[in-house]
Amino acid sequence: MSTKSEPIPFVDQVDTSYLESLLGYNARRAALAVIEVFIERMAPYDLRPVDFSVLSLILHNPGITSRQLCASLGILPPNLVGLVNSLEKRELIARKPHPRDGRAMGLHLSAAGQKLMQAAERTAAELEAQAASRLTAIEQRTLLRLLKKVYE
Amino acid sequence: MSTKSEPIPFVDQVDTSYLESLLGYNARRAALAVIEVFIERMAPYDLRPVDFSVLSLILHNPGITSRQLCASLGILPPNLVGLVNSLEKRELIARKPHPRDGRAMGLHLSAAGQKLMQAAERTAAELEAQAASRLTAIEQRTLLRLLKKVYE
DNA sequence: TATTGTTATACTCTATAACTATA
């Protein structure tokens, strides 16, 4: 057996090539990068990504219920309560009785909520165009198609 | 002005088409879908995604420091401490003095850690193949390329 | 003076159990 001790290795440049070959690693990095910019650009509206998603679904689905929001966004009901309360307190949304289900409350945008979301969705469109500038129009469409294929 | 009250609308099928047109929404959904399967398949090794990432970087970069891990993975130093302590307590990794920097400790896989990661990376490869089965080989490569383009 | 690793701590996000009112 050898009596010489091996020199202890150290790292100069970190090799991340293995992780970069994994789909999950890349998908997470890309999602975080896009969402980081989204957070910055939505800050003037005081909207987090989840607030934007909720308001956007209410805008395009007037009368949607909390339960439907939870199912669509993968949010657990207890975690939606404070979120909706906060948006109601800001008078961006209003609860109205559901015409078919006495247990449920339909959610609707107020005039202020509609105005805010009109501006916010315009900003979101700018963001998409910004991302698209790094990708060609075809690449952009391809990326969305492949991402959907992964999670659908 | 109208004296008739408008009927209150309700939602039957939720329309998510607007959100589905946004890159951030799709990237996040795809990342969560992939990571969910990753979590399930790594559970037998008692490894969360972040544990796998850390051990994998140590495997491919023997002697890497905590600071280098943090920079590579976007983890803040205080949040890495418990993680590394836990892996050391499980005797999957060992700290050795850094040959060039007395402040730093180099991280190395133990024999057990190497054996575990050999199996875990084999499982990760199976996972990739599984994802690839929903995508063609070309689509898989295209997706990785476009995702990198988004965050690099 | 700057950096590595660390402690303490706070804030956000996510998850589970249990309750009420209604279907």
Next chain:
DNA sequence: TATAGTTATAGAGTATAACAATA
């Protein structure tokens, strides 16, 4: 009996400030 909305609470993930040892 099952479901919608809610409360309370616990756990995981992420963030900042500050310190000792070393560069």
